[in-house]
Amino acid sequence: MLKTADSLLALVGNTPLVELSRFAPGPVRVFAKLEAQNPTGSIKDRVAKAMIDAAEASGELQPGRRLLEPTSGNTGISLALVAKLRGYPLTCVMPENATDERRRVLRLFGAEVIDSPGDQGSNGAVRLALELAERDPSWFMPFQYANEANPRAHYEGTGAEIVEALDRVDVLVAGLGTGGTLMGTGARLRESFPDVVVAAAEPLPGESVMGLRSLADGYVPPILDVEKLDRKILVSNEQSVRGLRDLLDAEGVFGGVSAGAVAHVARQLAGELEEGVVVCILADGGWKYLSADFWEADDVEQSMERTVWW
Amino acid sequence: MTKVRIPPTLRNEVGGERELIGEGETVREVLEDVAGRYPALQAQLFEEGTLAPFVNVYLGGEDVRTLDGLETRVNGASVILLPAMAGGC
Numbered sequence: 001m002l003k004t005a006d007s008l009l010a011l012v013g014n015t016p017l018v019e020l021s022r023f024a025p026g027p028v029r030v031f032a033k034l035e036a037q038n039p040t041g042s043i044k045d046r047v048a049k050a051m052i053d054a055a056e057a058s059g060e061l062q063p064g065r066r067l068l069e070p071t072s073g074n075t076g077i078s079l080a081l082v083a084k085l086r087g088y089p090l091t092c093v094m095p096e097n098a099t100d101e102r103r104r105v106l107r108l109f110g111a112e113v114i115d116s117p118g119d120q121g122s123n124g125a126v127r128l129a130l131e132l133a134e135r136d137p138s139w140f141m142p143f144q145y146a147n148e149a150n151p152r153a154h155y156e157g158t159g160a161e162i163v164e165a166l167d168r169v170d171v172l173v174a175g176l177g178t179g180g181t182l183m184g185t186g187a188r189l190r191e192s193f194p195d196v197v198v199a200a201a202e203p204l205p206g207e208s209v210m211g212l213r214s215l216a217d218g219y220v221p222p223i224l225d226v227e228k229l230d231r232k233i234l235v236s237n238e239q240s241v242r243g244l245r246d247l248l249d250a251e252g253v254f255g256g257v258s259a260g261a262v263a264h265v266a267r268q269l270a271g272e273l274e275e276g277v278v279v280c281i282l283a284d285g286g287w288k289y290l291s292a293d294f295w296e297a298d299d300v301e302q303s304m305e306r307t308v309w310w
Numbered sequence: 311m312t313k314v315r316i317p318p319t320l321r322n323e324v325g326g327e328r329e330l331i332g333e334g335e336t337v338r339e340v341l342e343d344v345a346g347r348y349p350a351l352q353a354q355l356f357e358e359g360t361l362a363p364f365v366n367v368y369l370g371g372e373d374v375r376t377l378d379g380l381e382t383r384v385n386g387a388s389v390i391l392l393p394a395m396a397g398g399c
Contacts, residue, residue, distance in 0.1 A: 044399075073399045122396035144398060177398030202373070205395060207318055215319060215354055218364030218394035232373035234390065258399075310399050 008039040009085060012049050013157045017165050017279070022250040023263065028170075028270040030278045032253065032263065033162065036285035040077045042256075043158070043283040044144075047180060048078035050153035051142040052086060061140050063087065068139040070094075070122065070129035073102035074284055075144055080109035091139075093129040095121055097307050101288045118306070121205065123219050144178050145221035151184035159188025162279055169193045170276035173266045175258035175283055175310055176200035176232065179224025185281065186228060199231035201258070201265040206237065206305030231269070235261035237304035241294055243267070244286065256284040258310035283310070312340045313388040320391060323350035332389070337369055338380035340389060355391075364394040 005011050015038060017031045024030040035043035055061035067083050067090040069075060076092035083090040090111040094102070097118035106113055114132075116125040126145065133141045144150050158181065162169065172189055174181040186198035226232065235243075237257070244260025247253045255263065259282035266280035297303035314330045324330060325348070332340035345352035355365055360380070367374045370387030374380065 071399060075399060122398060126396050145396065175397075178396075180398075203397065204371075204390075205392070215362065215364040215393050219396040220363060220394045221396060221398070226373070226375050229373075229376050232376045234368055234371045234373075310397060 007085060008081065009049055011039050012045045013038070014161060017162070018251070018253070020247070020251055020253075020263070020266075020280075023247055023253075024267045024270050024278075026270065027275045028273045028278055029276075030266050030270050030280065031166065032247075032251075032266075033158065033279065033281045034253070035158075035281060035283050036255070036259075038078075040074075040081050041285055041287065042074040042078065043181060043281065044074040044078040045081070046153040046157050047144055047150045048075060048082045048142070050149040050157075051144065051147050052079075052082045052088075054147075054149040054152075055140065055142065056086075061088075065140045066091065066138060068093070068129055068133055068141045069143065070116070070125035071144075073098055073288065076106050076111060076113075077102070077109065079142065080106055080111040084110055088140075093125045093132070095125050095307075099288060099291055099307070101291055105288075120217075123217060126219060127217075144180065145219075146223060148223065150178060150180035151187070151223055154181050154184025155188045156184075158281065159185040163188060163192045166277060166279065168277045169196050169279050170273060171197045171199060171266070171269050171278040172281075173199045173201060173262050173269065173278065174281040175262050176202040176224075176229075177258075177310055178221045181281055181283070183223060183225065183228060197230045197269070198228065199233065199265060199269055200229050201233055201235050201261045203240070203258070203261065203310055204234045204236045206301075206307075233265050233268075235264055236301060237294070237309065238300045239264050240309070241300050241304075247282075248286070253282070254286040255282045256286050256289055256310070257304075258283050259285075261310070312384045312386075314340065314344055315388065315390045317392050319393045320351060320354060323354055324348045335383055336380065337367060337374050337382045337384060337389065340384055341367070341380070366392045366394055368392065 038045035096115040240261035243264030
Protein backbone atom coordinates (compact mmCIF):
# COMPACT_ATOMS: atom_id res chain seq x y z
CA MET A 1 0.00 0.00 0.00
CA LEU A 2 1.35 3.39 -1.02
CA LYS A 3 1.85 5.83 1.87
CA THR A 4 1.84 8.81 -0.49
CA ALA A 5 1.20 9.11 -4.21
CA ASP A 6 2.90 11.40 -6.70
CA SER A 7 -0.31 11.82 -8.72
CA LEU A 8 -3.94 10.75 -8.58
CA LEU A 9 -3.18 8.42 -11.48
CA ALA A 10 -1.03 6.32 -9.14
CA LEU A 11 -4.18 5.66 -7.11
CA VAL A 12 -6.17 4.05 -9.93
CA GLY A 13 -7.16 0.44 -9.22
CA ASN A 14 -6.47 -1.73 -6.18
CA THR A 15 -10.08 -1.28 -5.14
CA PRO A 16 -11.43 -3.16 -2.13
CA LEU A 17 -13.66 -6.26 -2.11
CA VAL A 18 -16.43 -6.29 0.48
CA GLU A 19 -18.61 -9.26 1.36
CA LEU A 20 -22.37 -8.72 0.88
CA SER A 21 -23.58 -11.14 3.55
CA ARG A 22 -26.67 -9.09 4.43
CA PHE A 23 -27.65 -8.30 0.85
CA ALA A 24 -27.18 -11.92 -0.24
CA PRO A 25 -27.32 -14.18 2.82
CA GLY A 26 -26.98 -17.92 2.34
CA PRO A 27 -24.42 -20.61 1.80
CA VAL A 28 -22.88 -18.83 -1.20
CA ARG A 29 -20.54 -15.97 -0.39
CA VAL A 30 -20.99 -12.85 -2.53
CA PHE A 31 -18.26 -10.23 -2.76
CA ALA A 32 -18.45 -6.81 -4.41
CA LYS A 33 -15.49 -5.01 -5.92
CA LEU A 34 -16.02 -1.34 -5.19
CA GLU A 35 -14.89 0.49 -8.30
CA ALA A 36 -16.44 3.71 -7.05
CA GLN A 37 -13.30 4.01 -4.94
CA ASN A 38 -11.20 4.92 -7.95
CA PRO A 39 -10.09 8.60 -8.09
CA THR A 40 -13.00 9.92 -10.20
CA GLY A 41 -15.46 7.45 -8.76
CA SER A 42 -15.72 4.76 -11.42
CA ILE A 43 -14.10 1.74 -12.99
CA LYS A 44 -13.38 3.79 -16.11
CA ASP A 45 -10.32 5.36 -14.46
CA ARG A 46 -8.58 2.05 -15.16
CA VAL A 47 -9.58 2.14 -18.83
CA ALA A 48 -8.80 5.81 -19.44
CA LYS A 49 -5.36 5.57 -17.86
CA ALA A 50 -4.53 2.36 -19.74
CA MET A 51 -5.64 3.73 -23.12
CA ILE A 52 -3.64 6.95 -22.78
CA ASP A 53 -0.58 5.10 -21.45
CA ALA A 54 -0.72 2.69 -24.40
CA ALA A 55 -1.16 5.47 -26.98
CA GLU A 56 1.74 7.45 -25.54
CA ALA A 57 3.94 4.38 -25.38
CA SER A 58 3.24 3.51 -29.02
CA GLY A 59 3.95 7.09 -30.11
CA GLU A 60 0.44 7.45 -31.56
CA LEU A 61 -0.45 10.13 -29.04
CA GLN A 62 1.90 13.09 -28.83
CA PRO A 63 1.70 16.58 -27.33
CA GLY A 64 -0.44 18.91 -29.41
CA ARG A 65 -3.15 16.42 -30.26
CA ARG A 66 -6.72 16.72 -29.00
CA LEU A 67 -8.68 13.83 -27.49
CA LEU A 68 -12.19 12.88 -28.62
CA GLU A 69 -14.37 10.12 -27.13
CA PRO A 70 -18.01 9.05 -27.29
CA THR A 71 -19.17 8.57 -23.72
CA SER A 72 -22.34 8.94 -21.68
CA GLY A 73 -20.30 9.88 -18.67
CA ASN A 74 -17.86 7.82 -16.68
CA THR A 75 -15.23 7.28 -19.37
CA GLY A 76 -15.36 10.97 -20.19
CA ILE A 77 -14.80 11.98 -16.58
CA SER A 78 -11.91 9.53 -16.26
CA LEU A 79 -10.37 10.71 -19.52
CA ALA A 80 -10.83 14.31 -18.35
CA LEU A 81 -8.65 13.59 -15.32
CA VAL A 82 -5.96 11.82 -17.33
CA ALA A 83 -6.09 14.44 -20.10
CA LYS A 84 -5.72 17.28 -17.60
CA LEU A 85 -2.72 15.70 -15.87
CA ARG A 86 -1.06 14.76 -19.16
CA GLY A 87 -1.83 18.08 -20.90
CA TYR A 88 -4.30 17.18 -23.67
CA PRO A 89 -7.56 19.01 -24.44
CA LEU A 90 -10.59 16.65 -24.39
CA THR A 91 -13.96 16.71 -26.15
CA CYS A 92 -16.67 14.19 -25.26
CA VAL A 93 -19.60 13.21 -27.48
CA MET A 94 -22.52 12.44 -25.20
CA PRO A 95 -26.21 11.61 -25.72
CA GLU A 96 -28.15 14.81 -25.00
CA ASN A 97 -30.24 13.06 -22.33
CA ALA A 98 -27.35 12.04 -20.04
CA THR A 99 -27.70 13.47 -16.52
CA ASP A 100 -26.64 17.05 -15.81
CA GLU A 101 -24.14 16.02 -13.17
CA ARG A 102 -22.10 14.31 -15.87
CA ARG A 103 -22.02 17.35 -18.11
CA ARG A 104 -21.20 19.63 -15.22
CA VAL A 105 -18.38 17.43 -13.93
CA LEU A 106 -16.87 17.16 -17.40
CA ARG A 107 -16.91 20.92 -17.85
CA LEU A 108 -15.42 21.45 -14.39
CA PHE A 109 -12.58 19.16 -15.36
CA GLY A 110 -12.08 21.31 -18.45
CA ALA A 111 -13.56 19.05 -21.13
CA GLU A 112 -15.88 20.17 -23.92
CA VAL A 113 -19.15 18.35 -24.58
CA ILE A 114 -20.79 17.77 -27.97
CA ASP A 115 -24.39 16.46 -27.87
CA SER A 116 -25.53 13.46 -29.89
CA PRO A 117 -29.22 12.56 -30.46
CA GLY A 118 -30.72 11.18 -27.23
CA ASP A 119 -33.03 8.73 -28.97
CA GLN A 120 -30.05 6.96 -30.53
CA GLY A 121 -28.40 6.27 -27.19
CA SER A 122 -24.73 5.38 -27.16
CA ASN A 123 -24.95 4.22 -30.78
CA GLY A 124 -25.62 7.83 -31.77
CA ALA A 125 -22.64 9.09 -29.76
CA VAL A 126 -20.37 6.44 -31.27
CA ARG A 127 -21.50 7.26 -34.80
CA LEU A 128 -21.05 11.03 -34.39
CA ALA A 129 -17.61 10.67 -32.78
CA LEU A 130 -16.43 8.36 -35.58
CA GLU A 131 -17.62 10.91 -38.16
CA LEU A 132 -15.85 13.80 -36.43
CA ALA A 133 -12.61 11.85 -36.10
CA GLU A 134 -12.70 10.90 -39.76
CA ARG A 135 -13.16 14.52 -40.88
CA ASP A 136 -10.34 15.95 -38.77
CA PRO A 137 -7.18 13.90 -38.21
CA SER A 138 -5.95 16.21 -35.43
CA TRP A 139 -8.33 14.35 -33.09
CA PHE A 140 -6.99 11.33 -31.31
CA MET A 141 -9.82 9.03 -30.34
CA PRO A 142 -8.91 6.41 -27.72
CA PHE A 143 -12.26 4.70 -28.54
CA GLN A 144 -12.91 2.37 -25.64
CA TYR A 145 -15.16 0.13 -27.77
CA ALA A 146 -12.29 -1.07 -29.95
CA ASN A 147 -9.19 -0.37 -27.86
CA GLU A 148 -7.42 -3.51 -26.62
CA ALA A 149 -5.98 -1.48 -23.73
CA ASN A 150 -9.53 -1.50 -22.30
CA PRO A 151 -9.84 -5.27 -21.65
CA ARG A 152 -6.10 -5.41 -20.89
CA ALA A 153 -6.57 -2.92 -18.02
CA HIS A 154 -9.05 -5.39 -16.53
CA TYR A 155 -6.89 -8.42 -17.23
CA GLU A 156 -3.86 -6.88 -15.55
CA GLY A 157 -5.75 -4.88 -12.93
CA THR A 158 -9.30 -5.83 -11.96
CA GLY A 159 -8.90 -9.54 -12.65
CA ALA A 160 -5.42 -9.89 -11.11
CA GLU A 161 -6.60 -8.10 -7.98
CA ILE A 162 -9.54 -10.49 -7.55
CA VAL A 163 -7.30 -13.53 -8.05
CA GLU A 164 -4.91 -12.21 -5.43
CA ALA A 165 -7.71 -11.59 -2.91
CA LEU A 166 -9.73 -14.81 -3.21
CA ASP A 167 -8.85 -18.51 -3.28
CA ARG A 168 -11.99 -19.43 -5.14
CA VAL A 169 -14.35 -17.75 -7.60
CA ASP A 170 -17.28 -19.66 -9.10
CA VAL A 171 -19.15 -16.80 -10.73
CA LEU A 172 -18.08 -13.37 -11.97
CA VAL A 173 -20.78 -10.80 -12.67
CA ALA A 174 -20.16 -7.45 -14.33
CA GLY A 175 -22.17 -4.98 -16.36
CA LEU A 176 -22.05 -5.23 -20.14
CA GLY A 177 -21.18 -1.97 -21.86
CA THR A 178 -18.10 -2.01 -24.04
CA GLY A 179 -17.38 -5.55 -22.86
CA GLY A 180 -13.97 -4.53 -21.53
CA THR A 181 -14.56 -5.47 -17.90
CA LEU A 182 -16.08 -8.87 -18.75
CA MET A 183 -13.49 -9.80 -21.39
CA GLY A 184 -10.40 -8.77 -19.42
CA THR A 185 -11.46 -9.78 -15.92
CA GLY A 186 -13.05 -12.97 -17.24
CA ALA A 187 -9.88 -14.00 -19.08
CA ARG A 188 -7.71 -13.48 -16.00
CA LEU A 189 -10.11 -15.34 -13.70
CA ARG A 190 -10.33 -18.30 -16.12
CA GLU A 191 -6.56 -18.75 -15.85
CA SER A 192 -6.81 -19.27 -12.09
CA PHE A 193 -10.34 -20.71 -11.87
CA PRO A 194 -10.98 -22.59 -15.14
CA ASP A 195 -14.61 -23.38 -14.31
CA VAL A 196 -15.61 -19.82 -13.42
CA VAL A 197 -18.92 -18.71 -14.94
CA VAL A 198 -18.57 -15.29 -16.55
CA ALA A 199 -21.95 -13.55 -16.44
CA ALA A 200 -22.97 -10.27 -18.04
CA ALA A 201 -25.74 -8.07 -16.66
CA GLU A 202 -27.19 -6.19 -19.60
CA PRO A 203 -29.64 -3.28 -19.54
CA LEU A 204 -33.11 -3.82 -21.00
CA PRO A 205 -33.38 -0.48 -22.78
CA GLY A 206 -36.50 1.66 -22.66
CA GLU A 207 -38.50 1.82 -25.88
CA SER A 208 -37.68 5.44 -26.55
CA VAL A 209 -33.93 4.95 -26.53
CA MET A 210 -34.20 2.22 -29.14
CA GLY A 211 -34.64 4.80 -31.88
CA LEU A 212 -32.39 2.99 -34.32
CA ARG A 213 -33.85 3.26 -37.80
CA SER A 214 -32.89 -0.26 -38.69
CA LEU A 215 -30.93 -3.16 -37.32
CA ALA A 216 -28.10 -2.16 -39.62
CA ASP A 217 -27.56 0.79 -37.27
CA GLY A 218 -26.85 -1.66 -34.47
CA TYR A 219 -23.44 -1.91 -32.89
CA VAL A 220 -21.39 -4.67 -31.36
CA PRO A 221 -18.14 -3.36 -29.82
CA PRO A 222 -15.14 -4.93 -31.58
CA ILE A 223 -13.56 -5.86 -28.22
CA LEU A 224 -16.66 -7.83 -27.18
CA ASP A 225 -16.70 -11.55 -27.98
CA VAL A 226 -20.07 -12.87 -26.82
CA GLU A 227 -18.72 -16.42 -27.20
CA LYS A 228 -16.57 -15.76 -24.13
CA LEU A 229 -19.60 -15.06 -21.94
CA ASP A 230 -21.27 -17.96 -20.14
CA ARG A 231 -24.40 -16.03 -19.22
CA LYS A 232 -25.87 -12.79 -20.57
CA ILE A 233 -28.87 -11.64 -18.59
CA LEU A 234 -31.22 -8.73 -19.23
CA VAL A 235 -32.00 -6.55 -16.24
CA SER A 236 -34.87 -4.06 -16.29
CA ASN A 237 -34.41 -0.55 -14.94
CA GLU A 238 -36.86 -1.38 -12.19
CA GLN A 239 -34.83 -4.45 -11.14
CA SER A 240 -31.63 -2.37 -11.23
CA VAL A 241 -33.07 0.27 -8.92
CA ARG A 242 -34.39 -2.39 -6.56
CA GLY A 243 -30.91 -3.92 -6.45
CA LEU A 244 -29.38 -0.52 -5.82
CA ARG A 245 -31.80 0.24 -2.98
CA ASP A 246 -31.34 -3.21 -1.41
CA LEU A 247 -27.56 -2.79 -1.53
CA LEU A 248 -27.84 0.55 0.22
CA ASP A 249 -30.34 -0.71 2.82
CA ALA A 250 -28.50 -3.93 3.61
CA GLU A 251 -24.85 -2.96 3.29
CA GLY A 252 -24.64 0.83 3.11
CA VAL A 253 -23.10 0.45 -0.36
CA PHE A 254 -24.38 3.31 -2.53
CA GLY A 255 -24.00 2.12 -6.11
CA GLY A 256 -25.04 3.47 -9.49
CA VAL A 257 -27.73 1.97 -11.72
CA SER A 258 -25.47 -0.64 -13.31
CA ALA A 259 -24.16 -1.59 -9.86
CA GLY A 260 -27.75 -2.25 -8.85
CA ALA A 261 -28.25 -4.44 -11.92
CA VAL A 262 -25.02 -6.35 -11.32
CA ALA A 263 -25.87 -6.92 -7.66
CA HIS A 264 -29.32 -8.15 -8.71
CA VAL A 265 -27.80 -10.72 -11.08
CA ALA A 266 -25.15 -11.72 -8.51
CA ARG A 267 -27.87 -12.47 -5.98
CA GLN A 268 -29.87 -14.41 -8.58
CA LEU A 269 -26.89 -16.55 -9.63
CA ALA A 270 -25.84 -17.11 -6.01
CA GLY A 271 -29.33 -18.54 -5.51
CA GLU A 272 -28.68 -21.10 -8.25
CA LEU A 273 -25.64 -22.53 -6.39
CA GLU A 274 -25.40 -24.73 -3.30
CA GLU A 275 -22.10 -23.26 -2.24
CA GLY A 276 -19.27 -21.22 -3.64
CA VAL A 277 -18.11 -17.67 -4.24
CA VAL A 278 -19.69 -15.01 -6.46
CA VAL A 279 -17.80 -11.82 -7.26
CA CYS A 280 -19.60 -8.82 -8.68
CA ILE A 281 -17.99 -5.67 -9.97
CA LEU A 282 -19.81 -2.48 -9.02
CA ALA A 283 -18.72 0.06 -11.61
CA ASP A 284 -19.65 3.30 -9.90
CA GLY A 285 -21.46 4.97 -7.01
CA GLY A 286 -24.92 6.50 -6.90
CA TRP A 287 -23.86 10.15 -6.63
CA LYS A 288 -24.05 10.93 -10.34
CA TYR A 289 -27.65 9.74 -10.49
CA LEU A 290 -29.10 11.92 -7.71
CA SER A 291 -30.78 14.34 -10.13
CA ALA A 292 -32.61 11.49 -11.87
CA ASP A 293 -36.36 11.13 -11.38
CA PHE A 294 -36.47 7.46 -10.44
CA TRP A 295 -35.81 7.89 -6.72
CA GLU A 296 -39.31 9.24 -6.05
CA ALA A 297 -41.15 7.94 -9.11
CA ASP A 298 -44.29 5.83 -8.69
CA ASP A 299 -43.49 4.11 -11.97
CA VAL A 300 -39.73 3.56 -11.89
CA GLU A 301 -39.63 1.91 -15.30
CA GLN A 302 -41.41 4.78 -17.01
CA SER A 303 -39.28 7.43 -15.26
CA MET A 304 -36.10 5.79 -16.64
CA GLU A 305 -37.34 5.12 -20.16
CA ARG A 306 -35.73 8.00 -21.94
CA THR A 307 -32.12 7.61 -20.85
CA VAL A 308 -29.34 5.14 -21.39
CA TRP A 309 -28.17 4.23 -17.89
CA TRP A 310 -25.03 2.24 -18.66
CA MET B 311 -47.52 -20.78 -27.69
CA THR B 312 -44.65 -18.35 -27.10
CA LYS B 313 -44.84 -14.57 -26.82
CA VAL B 314 -42.30 -12.71 -28.94
CA ARG B 315 -41.69 -9.06 -28.04
CA ILE B 316 -40.85 -6.86 -31.03
CA PRO B 317 -38.58 -3.81 -30.59
CA PRO B 318 -39.54 -0.46 -32.20
CA THR B 319 -36.82 -1.00 -34.83
CA LEU B 320 -38.63 -4.06 -36.22
CA ARG B 321 -42.25 -2.98 -35.92
CA ASN B 322 -42.51 -1.75 -39.51
CA GLU B 323 -41.72 -5.28 -40.59
CA VAL B 324 -44.68 -6.68 -38.62
CA GLY B 325 -47.40 -4.13 -39.31
CA GLY B 326 -46.74 -2.18 -36.11
CA GLU B 327 -47.30 -5.08 -33.68
CA ARG B 328 -45.47 -4.91 -30.33
CA GLU B 329 -45.90 -8.55 -29.56
CA LEU B 330 -46.55 -11.65 -31.65
CA ILE B 331 -47.31 -15.25 -30.80
CA GLY B 332 -45.26 -18.08 -32.28
CA GLU B 333 -45.56 -21.86 -32.13
CA GLY B 334 -42.67 -24.27 -31.74
CA GLU B 335 -40.47 -26.21 -29.37
CA THR B 336 -37.27 -24.24 -29.95
CA VAL B 337 -36.42 -20.57 -30.40
CA ARG B 338 -35.71 -21.26 -34.07
CA GLU B 339 -39.12 -22.85 -34.63
CA VAL B 340 -40.92 -20.02 -32.85
CA LEU B 341 -39.07 -17.32 -34.79
CA GLU B 342 -39.53 -19.13 -38.10
CA ASP B 343 -43.23 -19.48 -37.38
CA VAL B 344 -43.53 -15.74 -36.75
CA ALA B 345 -41.23 -14.75 -39.61
CA GLY B 346 -43.17 -17.04 -41.96
CA ARG B 347 -46.09 -14.64 -41.59
CA TYR B 348 -43.88 -11.54 -42.02
CA PRO B 349 -41.28 -12.10 -44.75
CA ALA B 350 -39.73 -8.66 -44.08
CA LEU B 351 -38.97 -9.82 -40.54
CA GLN B 352 -37.44 -13.02 -41.88
CA ALA B 353 -34.92 -10.98 -43.89
CA GLN B 354 -33.92 -8.95 -40.82
CA LEU B 355 -33.60 -11.83 -38.35
CA PHE B 356 -31.69 -14.45 -40.25
CA GLU B 357 -28.53 -14.47 -42.27
CA GLU B 358 -27.66 -17.78 -43.91
CA GLY B 359 -29.76 -19.71 -41.42
CA THR B 360 -28.19 -18.17 -38.34
CA LEU B 361 -29.07 -15.07 -36.36
CA ALA B 362 -28.13 -11.77 -38.01
CA PRO B 363 -25.25 -10.10 -36.12
CA PHE B 364 -27.17 -7.04 -34.91
CA VAL B 365 -30.15 -8.98 -33.54
CA ASN B 366 -30.16 -10.18 -29.97
CA VAL B 367 -32.69 -12.83 -28.99
CA TYR B 368 -33.48 -13.44 -25.34
CA LEU B 369 -35.41 -16.32 -23.83
CA GLY B 370 -36.63 -15.72 -20.30
CA GLY B 371 -34.32 -12.70 -20.19
CA GLU B 372 -31.16 -14.59 -21.22
CA ASP B 373 -29.36 -14.15 -24.52
CA VAL B 374 -29.82 -17.36 -26.51
CA ARG B 375 -26.24 -16.99 -27.79
CA THR B 376 -25.08 -18.03 -24.30
CA LEU B 377 -27.73 -20.77 -24.10
CA ASP B 378 -28.14 -23.28 -26.96
CA GLY B 379 -28.53 -20.60 -29.61
CA LEU B 380 -31.53 -20.95 -31.90
CA GLU B 381 -31.90 -24.57 -30.78
CA THR B 382 -32.68 -23.51 -27.18
CA ARG B 383 -35.96 -25.07 -26.07
CA VAL B 384 -38.54 -22.46 -25.14
CA ASN B 385 -40.25 -24.35 -22.29
CA GLY B 386 -42.93 -21.75 -21.76
CA ALA B 387 -40.63 -18.74 -21.41
CA SER B 388 -41.15 -15.68 -23.58
CA VAL B 389 -38.87 -14.30 -26.27
CA ILE B 390 -37.57 -10.72 -26.50
CA LEU B 391 -35.93 -9.39 -29.66
CA LEU B 392 -33.60 -6.41 -29.31
CA PRO B 393 -31.25 -4.54 -31.62
CA ALA B 394 -27.57 -4.74 -30.61
CA MET B 395 -26.88 -1.42 -28.93
CA ALA B 396 -23.63 0.07 -27.75
CA GLY B 397 -23.49 0.29 -24.01
CA GLY B 398 -20.69 1.56 -21.86
CA CYS B 399 -20.61 4.93 -20.31
